[in-house]
Amino acid sequence: QDYTWEDHGYSLINRLYPDVGQLLDEKFQVVYNLTYNTMAMHCGVDTSMLRRAIWNYVHCIFGIRYDDYNYGEVNQLLERSLKIYIKTVACYPEKTTKRTYTRFWRHFKHSEKVHINLLLLEARMQAALLYALRAVTRYMT
Secondary structure (H helix, E strand, O other), X not given: OXXXXXXXXXXXXXXXXXXXXXXXXXXXXXXXXXXXXXXOOEEOOOOHHHHHHHHHHHHHHOOOOOOOOOOHHHHHHOOHHHHHHHHHHHHOHHHOOHHHHHHOXXXXXXXXXXXXXXXXXXXXXXXXXXXXXXXXXXXXX
């Protein structure tokens, strides 16, 4: 059975710490929805599928998978160098180097790369919260 932020984590954290769930949810939403609608030199691009693929790939790295998401999109949208970068930053941040940073998306702006970092770090935080909150739920029942 899925244990998701929207269905379980948000309400539990609000019961334990009133208003914290709302603050965390707003933080996740701001980062998730952040976009200039550009990709490198292209303007007016809908990046929602890419952002969702990055978010779900991070969750997948930590063992969280969603039945309603087609993980084939991850392979279509995320090139190998980006996947390596995401996994390195999410799992082994101390091994992240300037070389790893410059190897993915060479023609993209630094602001776009920074957004990738924000996305993957917030997705990682949400994944950790989901594991902790699921443990609390099991303890409480």
